[in-house]
Amino acid sequence: MNNDGAAQPRNASNDVRVEERDPIAGGQPQPTTLPATAAETTAERPWPLHLLSEKLKAHLERAPAAWVEGQVIEVNRRSSMCFVTLRDVDAEVSLPLTIRANVLSRLELPLEHGSRVVAQLKPDFWLKTGRLSMQTWQIRQVGLGDLLARIERLRQSLAAEGLFAARLRKPLPLLPHRIGLITGRGSDAMKDVLRNASLRWPAVEFEIREVAVQGVGCVGQVTAALTELDALPTVDVIIITRGGGSLEDLLPFSSEEMVRAVASARTPVVSAIGHEADRPLIDEVADLRASTPTDAAKRVVPDVAEEFQRIRQSRVQLSRAIDTLVSRETERLTHLRSRPVLAQPEGMVSVRVDDVERLRGRARLAVTSAVARDVDRVHHLRTQIRSLSPQNTLDRGYAVVQLKDGSIARDAAETPAGAHLKIRLARGELAATALAASPTSHPKETS
Template identity: 70%
Template sequence: MQNAAGAQDPDQTDTGNALAPTAALTSPENPWPLALLSKNLKAYIDRAPAAWVEGQVIELNRRSNASFITLRDVDAEVSLSLTVWSTVMNRLELPLERGARVVALIKPDFYVKTGRLSMQTRDIRPVGLGDLLARIERLRQALAAEGLFAAARKQRLPLLPGRIGLITGRNSDAMKDVMRNAALRWPAVEFEVREVAVQGVNAVSEVTRALASLDAMPEVDVIVIARGGGSLEDLLPFSHEDLIRAVAAAQTPVVSAIGHEADRPLLDEVADLRASTPTDAAKRVVPDVGEELSRIGTARSQLRRIMELMLSRETDRLAHIRTRPVLSAPETMLASRAEDVARLRDRAFSAMRSEVRRDADKISYLRAQVRSLSPQKTLDRGYAVVQLADGSVVRDAAEVETDAQLRIRVAAGELGAVATGHR
């Protein structure tokens, strides 16, 4: 179907069927025209806002009207091609060079005729050293506020590590310096080496993985991250937030040996110990065997002098004690104590005999009193006890009936009687 102007209606096919309203509803029997897809893609992409991105220039192709740049992410293996018109490039104070770190304002653009997607660069600015230092300083302050750099959380290094974990560049001088100087100080030292990228886009991820691997090994007592210095841009991975947090979370003590005095990376702040150079790290991690042997010799000499002094003092004290009478003639003390014991024993026996005699007299007196008060004594004096037949004692003559049987108890024996009357 044609419209009033004679053109084909884009919403209908040649057979007159209505086109699918969305791409998901298309089919082999009812496809979209390619122009419609391109038109919709153009409209969709045009709605995407412009965005500032950061990366490193790895390719730069200058033309008369435009420059074509390949920009790579600073932390990942991701690249993007940009189109920069000459009007934008001319605004730069200095010519853009390969390897420069830049921020760019880009807007995706879709060219309908060829179906080509391009990234149009509306603005581009180089990232200077001042900008990088300002970013690092802001991150330093934020991490310090979290307490990641606090001295209280730093671990002490072992006096003599059984095995040292070493993270360094592949076949680097830093690795050789650490291992050679450590072996000179302590020949029996052992290393667990991880050779990684120490600059560039893969540095952060490789160093972080190596740190996690060494931290998980119980035989590794300390970990050294070493690099032989470099420019500020080369050392940026050692100020990356992911690496700093990984070091802060490590259970094994970490030594930073980046070897850059001018601008200290944040790794120096979070590490448990900062060494100025890889050589200094080797000296700080293991003791010097010569110095330790000298210290042992000095300690043994001091211990020997102290023992000799103590033995001499105790010998003099024993000699002084042996001159005392108690030790020179100990039998004298025993004889005097034997006399004291005999005297005290005689006094005890005498006191005991006197007490026994006194108590015997008291018992005799009490026995006489008891006997004088006994009924038998009364009977012995001529008295008698009169009882009725039932055994009750007669106390009143009126209680006894005439002809009642009586029992009369005298001092020796009993008598029977019959009551004849009473008065």
């Protein structure tokens, strides 16, 4: 197959040989070489129309059959054929189908306008008319159970990714100044949100995006409006709301594209789809789920009357707390002033004066006693020293004999004759010379 989708010829040459009748040659067939691919055709070397049709048909016949889903918007029954127009459920795209009677006969319920179906289609190209048709090999109606099962499978898949984790929820602002509102055109849901929010907080402002809230285009329009509002720095919170409806009407709010768009929004998103019993998948990823549009307005903005009442109550409680604190502290000061230490502060000094006098008397007595004891002790020690003093011995008539070098002579035998002696008496000293040593205990000395 070439880049244009046309099939390559099976022969080795890149050209195609065909026969044309030349009127000059008497109408006899003449061989002509044609380009092998569409890219090689020119104004001088064009393809015959039948060759293009044959190549298109050959290419389309190689395409596999595909299962598609859509909504029936037109049914035209004929004897053996049924011509149906199928529209995409999320986009403005439609496709005509050709269904044979034997295929329709296998349906449990008749095919009607608005039915949601899945069909196995195979493209077919008619050579004579150059018309492309979609042959339907199989077709099945999508029932309520199939839709619920499909939503449940998507729910489990997204939950496994962690898209529904509570930690991803963003807190709503305490007092939003501007609210982004995505709702249907002129819908009751929009009126409920605007009316209830304005009644609760008259200063609130809205950035409204009116979109399709069901059917074809709902997913794309809601997602685009959400992206636009999320990019506005002045929008503090976004509400996506619509009234109740059937499962098919609310199905776009369970589409994976819209769920991921809500999950990736940086601005807090409030989901208020349908009634309390309705639970589309965007409720699982929204930062707050409101049961109704009215509930969304009540939970996004505070009630100004309630806030004023809370302010009044807070002021009363604050005033009461201040009065209680002042009274308690006044009583505490009165109690402190009534204590003796504050009533008669000089009494504390008087008591301390008596204590000081008493302690000073005790200290003086202790010092006097200690001095007297020490005087007696010194006198006693002096007496002991005097009794043991050498002077006391001299006073009794003894003398101390010293040699010339100052040493004391203790043995007469050791004192040589003629040695100069110094005799110390009780009072005064004598100089003497040793004449001779005597072995007696009382040697005679001559001065």
